[in-house]
Amino acid sequence: MADLETFYNLCMQKGLKITPQRIEVYKTLAACSDHPSVDAIYKRVKKVLPNISFDTVNRTLNTFNDIGAAFVVGGDNVKRFDGNLEKHHHFKCVKCRNIIDFKHNEFDNVKVPEHLGQMFKVLKTTIFVEGLCRTCLEKDNKLK
Amino acid sequence: MADLETFYNLCMQKGLKITPQRIEVYKTLAACSDHPSVDAIYKRVKKVLPNISFDTVNRTLNTFNDIGAAFVVGGDNVKRFDGNLEKHHHFKCVKCRNIIDFKHNEFDNVKVPEHLGQMFKVLKTTIFVEGLCRTCLEKDNKLK
DNA sequence: AACAAAATAGTAGTAATTCCTATATAGTAA
């Protein structure tokens, strides 16, 4: 995620006011390597800004998504946010539901099939890997 | 999605009872080319089994996911189910949120990076394409 | 400092999903 300076500029450019709440949500998301839910970010930000409301955190994150300062990564039922703007892909553990970033240059230039390019305006192509993480694998083995 | 015979066998194998509700949910999902939500399937099944409860449809679909007779495809806020067990990939319109299947042989054999294979047990690798569908594109153009 | 537009806090409302439990049913074994 870009630095605060860039964030200020992006806000100005989009006509958004720079508020302590937005700054703190931005810093919190930037500091996350996981893909936190609104609630997770709310809890973290609340330590710094005890009076912030859940709605503000939620609204702010959706605003970030709208202006391209972050994006949504689809959980099963809980929306998760991603502040990592670099090209990357996701591994998701089907058991604990954690989502982990990974980079793989080979995946960065996959070409969508011709017929798809004609039917849709393609904005983004990512690889989605599902499976079991080490922690969950070890838990499974212990049960046996 | 496989035929009813296969479904019966799968149920027996997993120790699940074959009920009219499960059969109907299975048939309904198999007949869908879209990626319906629980509610969408509930509405369709209700026409055949007017007394079925929402909970049963939901529970049944999750059971299908558990036994591998279907799988969940992550919506933003609504869980969607996929009865297409063949290897395929998804295009999602960021505006209307529709999810469309596509096949592309080139994508079927992508190898996950070495380091990922060591850290996780990889079960599935799919390509996820996001963008705008034709309908939404045309709507956008009309507004201008 | 004064102003207007935008943002926030607190709360209420809505939608999606899961839980609870009394009743009903499927599969099994007599």
Next chain:
DNA sequence: TTACTATATAGGAATTACTACTATTTTGTT
């Protein structure tokens, strides 16, 4: 076929995630 038991269901309550509303506050700008 009948009786039995484990499993499944219907209906409703509860929970969870998210969004809407509005009075008040704050930001950015004169």
